[in-house]
């Protein structure tokens with residue numbers, strides 16, 4: 001390889017946040033401003049309001065959202081999901097993954113820039129506070145270089161306290177999503193000695209958030225995030241990305257009022273590099289580090305405007321679109337991904353719609369065969385387990401479907417199952433011996449709640465076949 005080519009591709013040899021000595025190269029990103037940044041700020045406020053208020057919203061006294069991994073209880077949009085509904089979660093996750101893949105193929109990393117919680121908290125909360133306390137990038141750099149004087153102690157101290165307080169708030173909100181806001185309130189009101197364990201876990205999570213947002217920062221997107229790592233295989237030449245129009249921009253040259261015809265529109269002002277929170281030069285082409293935050297689009301538009309050139313030197317475009325001035329096309333990959341997504345969505349909606357409020361399982365009591373009753377009758381003993389997924393208590397009764405026989409409960413005639421709890425009981429099914437034609441007979445039991453049929457469960461009845469003795 002020619003040495004000039006090697007230099008051109010030198011940015012590929014390392015990531016922007018690692019120095020030549022292998023140490024962390026701290027990114028001092030210039031404060032962004034512009035149309036897209038304002039739009040992102042508005043959207044982030046909406047997301048943040050939703051994130052912090054959702055745990056307080058209740059439907060019929062129950063949280064709208066609860067992701068209680070510890071007790072395996074999940075409430076989504078007020079609907080209770082139990083571990084028995086786990087397959088729905090798996091399917092939802094599969095649908096989500098396919099959706100993300102398809103979305104990325106078409107729209108690149110739009111999610112990272114506009115909706116990812118890491119970007120929203122980092123760029124729209126913590127970074128804004130940092131600008132407010134320490135000033136813009138150059139001020140931050142000066143502050144870091146200066147000795148520990150009163151100003152530095154005051155600014156760094158205030159930043160640490162505010163960052164830690166917000167991290168604590170985020171940790172508490174996440175806990176509210178897990179245990180519910182009422183439990184969280186109880187824990188807060190309890191004396192510290194009684195909730196030591198929770199407090200320690202909260203502090204561990206707070207410290208993790210504090211570490212991520214005060215120090216680790218863009219490393220999450222570059223090194224840790226699996227979605228970021230997948231970009232290389234998901235993006236193709238038709239994917240929409242934040243792209244530099246090299247056809248229009250090159251050869252770059254410092255701005256001069258006597259602009260020569262052969263020069264490109266890039267005035268080599270380096271503003272797009274200075275504003276980038278991951279420290280890359282988008283003019284080198286799309287890179288793994290780019291989180292599509294659009295800061296370089298805003299700043300470049302501003303530079304173009306100030307020198308009287310057309311905006312959009314850096315813009316949302318596809319690689320092919322830039323090279324050939326072509327619009328985004330439907331590729332076979334997009335069509336096949338869409339087909340899979342539609343099928344998965346269909347299955348998921350069907351399963352969600354056919355999901356019952358009560359999950360019943362009826363099993364013959366293990367180790368028991370059958371019992372003879374009153375000479376010509378046979379009984380089997382069954383165990384019944386019910387999961388009440390609703391917010392109401394239920395009184396359950398059972399009836400045999402289509403077969404003449406009798407159900408005799410062990411204990412009370414009705415099974416009382418409290419809301420969102422499990423209930424169990426045992427019962428006998430008693431059938432006439434004459435009616436049995438096989439050793440194992442399939443039966444259907446109708447489950448009624450407060451007099452209304454809610455489910456039909458199949459089970460088997462074990463018995464001996466009545467033999468007619470010939471004289």
Ligand code: SF4
Nearest residue numbers: 266267269270272300
């Ligand atoms: S901001 Fe625009 S004009 Fe300035 S260096 Fe970047 S691409 Fe070139």
Ligand code: SF4
Nearest residue numbers: 276290291293294296
């Ligand atoms: S290259 Fe532009 S869009 Fe990508 S991370 Fe940097 S500033 Fe954001």
